[in-house]
Amino acid sequence: MADNVTVKISGLEDLQANLHELDDAVQAKVVRAAVRAGAVEVQKEMVTLAPKDTGLLAEHFDIKTKKQRGVADAVSAFIGPNSKQVIHPQEGGKTKGLPRTALFISKLLEFGSARMSKKPFLTQAASTSRDRALNAIIDKLKAGLSKWLQ
16 A cells, blocks of 8 residues: 655656756745645545545545655655544444544555455555646646746
């Protein structure tokens, strides 16, 4: 579930050159906004593909961005379930109706268990929204650079 997806944008040397003309703080701001825009596309797909009978809602998927120390234009985005409690609508058993965290339910769905088959909606969301996320990153980079390089 915690697969790292590295996106390398090639063929955009002009964008890269324009980005390096900016101050380090501005570079980080532009790149972080672009990465967040791409992450929002993946998050939307996760919400859409999440099984509705599990109690997982849009509010249970977060985006966290982190800038790499010492490098102005390197930002990572972590997209996925948070630790908010979800009342899992389980029909029977000892644990019926007990609160579970969104992270627990997502792991259970993603990998399955001895009594439940897996429903890998997180990895499916990441793969199906990859192109839209990349386009959102490129568009946000262009918009951010045009704003700062005027």
